[in-house]
Each structure stands twice: as structure tokens, then as C-alpha cells.
Amino acid sequence: MTISPGQSQETPRRGQFQGRIAGADRFGDKLRSLTVALTGAGAAAFRQARPGQFVQLSCRDLHDGRCASPLLRRPLSIAGIHQEGPNPAASDPSAPTGTKPTQRAPGDESVWVEFLFRVQGPGTGWLSRRALDEPLDLLGPLGNGFRLPTGRDRRAILIGGGVGLPPMFFLADVLSRAGQTDIVAFAGARTVSQFVGTLCLDRCEPASTLMPLGLLEQFNRCGVGCVLATDDGSRGFAGSVVEAVEEFLAGQPKPARTDLYACGPKGMLRAVARLAERRDLACQVCMEAYMACGIGLCQSCVVPVRSADAGAADAPHYKLVCSQGPVFDARTICWD
Amino acid sequence: MSVRLGPVRLANPVMTASGTCGYALELAEFVDLAGLGGFVTKSITLEPQEGNPPQRTQETPCGLLNSIGLANVGLDRFLEEKVPLLERLSIPVFVNVAGKTVEQYVEVARRVSRIPAVAGLELNISCPNVKEGGIAFGVHPPMVAELVQAVRRACPQTVLVVKLTPNVTDIAETAAAAVDAGADVLTVANTFLGMAIDIDGRRPVLGGISGGLSGPAIKPLALYLVHRVYRQVARDRRIPIIGLGGIMSAADAVEFMLAGATAVGIGTAALADPACLPRVVEGIRNYLLEKGIPAAADLVGALQL
Ligand SMILES: Cc1cc2nc3c(=O)[nH]c(=O)nc-3n(C[C@H](O)[C@H](O)[C@H](O)COP(=O)(O)OP(=O)(O)OC[C@H]3O[C@@H](n4cnc5c(N)ncnc54)[C@H](O)[C@@H]3O)c2cc1C
């Protein structure tokens, strides 16, 4: 069975929408979260959004023809879709403490879309300077998203590295709402201050670095435990997140069916794909590529693929990450 | 608001630019294309082309470098899959044609020109001529003449738009060669050659090594080329110009029209913001109203010197 988060099984509608910033937070090392409120057609489109989908955010004033920088939109993954707004007290220091989350007024069909990002350059820098209530122009939801097989005897392993972590939060939320109980998440970062999520480290000190615990708030809230891995060993498993997954799996009885879902830098995804192949596990990877349009107009964002049952005659060809991806069956990607 | 490109009437002067708006279907989800003056497809070649290795684009200050390598589905799939959708568009459609040899251009042009829904052909002459060692068709006036003549002979009834390359010493010469060989309309211009280097890896950023620069960074350059082609070639011979290069706003579009463009194309700006297409149409309409100018066509070449 394959489920989709909304009511409809059809491809979600998408479009260009104006949202309003309902939450803006900073955490960790140059990390930010933004929550964007959408109403009307935008809310309807995003209610159907699937984990793995992304948006293209404009990072300049589109109505000023002389303002051309940064010219292109910036892609960000959807980290969560919420039917309730964020708690304003968390975002706005001037708000009275104890304010309730923004409640839906009767007839209000708003949807709140959450993003988590690292400030890298002009685009994410501009986004990091936005204040509450400012408008944001976005295209979305874009791309295909993960296929979500569910079932009693299935285990889902979610692997997010670097800025590839946010889509895993959305995935954990949707899988757990769909009734899947066996979900384990793995989060990787260079060092402890760089996890693109909210750490709750004071909560518990794990007996083993490979024990999934409530260490990331975004996984916690949907009841999913996670294993942290840092390259420098500053917290959790010391080494790459894929090594952590490998060691974890080695110490576990194999359930009837394990699905790997991964998003992160290409080298990490390649290692996940190899691991999946060795252990004969289903594996979907969410790829990054340099994008100009994000909607299939320009042919920028190609990745070399071949069909999954790799016959020798099957020559590699390009697919568009923005519209034929970003999620691919790991076996179809030409990794070298 | 209407303007004429030869026999083709556009409801307003704003068109899409080739290669930045796909085959219309992709963009139709985001903007109502019926409000535009015309649509220009991605370049079509005889055989499908996979295109260049990534990275294929790179943002630069106020610009965009691309080396897509004319990735396209090829003529057969274009006719089969894309044309039925283009036929449903209510605005004039121009099919952009590219090739490696004169024969390839002629073959694509002949078959595309038979489609009733196609208002005209736009020849992308910035492509390398493999028989001449890869030098672009568009840089040598005699090569421009040979190519345009051959297509003209094969499609005598078709509206023929020739898209000039800006990478020449004097664009007036290639413009004149195209018009003498039978071009009905000139598009000015394509992207400017450029590159970007990754200083950490000491490698070109683009998989194709060099690429074409578009976007607002090239606007003053393209505007001058329109001015020059209009004054030197197009005005006296009554050849309409489609002006493009870096147009982001109605003000930019009006500049191109004052310099001599009858219609304008929007490429990179539409990639970044599809809504900019209808916004430019609206903005031109407002400009005409504000200034009390009765018709968009009155702007064409109205620059006071
Ligand atoms: C589908 C997708 C989803 C993403 N999701 C997230 C996310 O949830 N959180 C997050 O922090 N980051 C995410 N990213 C990466 C994010 O888009 C880049 O960090 C951002 O574009 C950088 O822009 P900048 O102007 O701040 O920095 P720049 O100085 O422009 O670039 C910094 C780096 O980002 C990369 N980059 C720049 N522009 C683009 C572009 N147009 N397309 C792709 N990569 C680019 C470049 O490789 C560059 O090295 C995602 C990327 C993709 C393709």
C-alpha cells in the first residue's frame, strides 16, 4: 500500500503563492527556522505536500524591477506542514509569555509550512533577516517526494546529513501519522553545533551512542527516536552517519522489510546506496542539484541515471532533479 | 497593446524567450499564458540531445551563466508529445530551431512549418557549425546567409525569425545578411559568452567550461545591440525586432521598444519569477495610459536623438 499525506491520491497541485512569516528562530551555528503561513489556494496546495518536496523561495523584492540580487530563487526542503501556527512567544521576545499557539479562526483554512536552513550566502542571508509578518513569495510544493509504503512488519530508517535533515522531520511526521511504528532516524553533522534541528541534549545521556533517543525535538514530537553522528565526535556516534546506520543494523535482527530514506550531500547518499545494495534494502534518496528555476523550465538540475534493472544496454541519461526528483530509487542513480 | 511581427499579430508585445519557458506546459501551471503576446519554445534539434554535463547554470552578480547544451527531446518526440499541448495555447507559438549542419536546420524547419498551430520559426544561429570546425553559424555573414537562404527555400511561406548572436564584432553585418537572405523578423539577441572559475578546485564552474550570460547584467549591452540593428538595418527595411536580454520590468521593456524593438522576450527573469511575465504586460499597459500614448506600436523606435 502507498499512502499520501493529504486526502487525495493525485499529484498535489502547485503554484506561486504569497505567504506570511509566522515564525522566525535562530539556533545552533548560523541555523535558522522559518514558518510561513499560507491561506486560500496556497494552503490547499501545501496541505497535499509530501515529504521530500521542496519550495523555491524568492530572496529579493520581486516588485522592484531594479532589485535583481540574488537573481534566482533558493530551494529549501519542506521540514513540516502544520495545521496550527507556531507559538508567537517562542519567536517574538516582546510577546507575553504563555501565549497560545496561533489558533485557527472559524473558516480560516491556513496552513503553516516550516523550513530549517543554514545561512550560506546572499539568499539564505536575506531569508535570515526577515521579520515576523513580512511576505514571502514561493513556488511549491515542488518535486515528487518520497513514496511511502507502510505495513506492520516494515521498518523505516531515516538518514539525514547536513542540510538534508529537514525533509526527514516531515517524513517522520507523515509516517508516524500513517500508523507506522518502527521508525528510526539517523542525523549527521560535522560537529554538534551544526545539526539542522533543535537538539535536546540535556534530556538524556545514552548508554550507547547507537541507541535511538529523543535527542532532536523535531523527531521527538512525532515519537521518533534518533541516533546522532558527528564527524568530529563532539556528540553521539563518532564518524559518518552512514557508518552509524551500518553498525546499528549489524546489531539488529532484520525485520521483514526495511526501507531506507536518505537526504544529504552526494557522498553520503552514495554511501547509503552502497549500504542498501550490500544488505539488499529498498532505498530512496533525495538529491540536491544546482537549480535555476526549480520547475522544469531550464534543464539545469540534471543527475545521471539508468533504469533500476541495470541492463548493459541501458545507457545513462539525465533526469531533472527539480521535477523528476528530487527523490530517486538509489539503484537508478549513476554514482560515479 | 497589439503589435505585428510581419503577418503575425501579437495581442501585446511580451513574449517568452527560448529555453527559459520549456514547452509551455511546465509554465502553464504558474502563469496564465493566454495573457502574453507570444510563446517561443526551447530549441528543437533533429535528434534528441542529452545536453552538457552538470553543473549547467551558475548565478553571477545580476546574471545567469548557462551551458545547457541544447538539451531537448528531439524533433520526433516534440511533434508527438509537445505539439498537441502547444496547439491548445491561444497565443501565437514560435518554434525555435537549432542544428549542427544546414541540412539539419532545413529538415527540422520543413517538418515544423507544416504544423498549422505554429505561427513561425525562430532560427537559433548561435550553434556551432560542425562542418566549419564548430564555429557558430551566426558569427560569419556568409554562413548566416547560407543558412537563412536554405531554410527560406525549404519553407517559403513560413514566418522566419532569425535570432542573432551578440558575440560578433558588428551585429549590423550579420543582421543585414539575415535580412537579405529572407528573414522576416530579427531577434536581438542571444546570450553573451562567459565563464566562471572555482578557485578552490581551479576548475571551470560549468560542466561545459564556458557558457552564455543572460539576465539584467547584459541588459545595457543587449539594448545597444537593438538600437544598432534598428538604426542600421531594420528600420529602413521595415523588419520587426524582438528585443531581449535582461528584461526584468515594464520599464526595461519600454526601453527596448524605444530603441526599436516591436516585441520583447523575457527569459531569465521568468525563470526566477514566472509572475514577472504578466506583470510586464500590465506595466506596459499602465505606461501607455499614463503617458497618453494610444498604441504600443507607437513606442517602437520612438527614441529621440
Ligand atoms: C532540493 C533542495 C532542497 C534544499 N533544502 C535545504 C534545506 O532544507 N535547508 C538548507 O539549509 N538548505 C537546503 N538546500 C540548499 C540551499 O538551497 C542552499 O544552501 C542555498 O541555495 C544557498 O544559497 P545562498 O544564496 O545562501 O548561498 P550561495 O553563496 O549562493 O551558495 C552556497 C552554496 O549553496 C549551493 N547553492 C547555491 N545556489 C543554489 C541553487 N540555486 N540550487 C542549489 N544549490 C545552490 C551552492 O552549491 C553553494 O556552494 C536545498 C537545496 C536543494 C537543491
Ligand SMILES: Cc1cc2nc3c(=O)[nH]c(=O)nc-3n(C[C@H](O)[C@H](O)[C@H](O)COP(=O)(O)O)c2cc1C
Ligand atoms: C537556461 C537558458 C536556456 C536557454 N536556451 C536557449 C535555447 O535553447 N535557444 C535559444 O535560442 N536561446 C536560449 N537561451 C537564450 C534566451 O532565449 C535569451 O536569448 C537570453 O537568455 C537573453 O534573455 P534574458 O536575459 O531575458 O534571459 C537560453 C537562456 C537560458 C538562461
Ligand code: FES
Ligand atoms: S532547475 Fe530548471 S529544470 Fe530543474
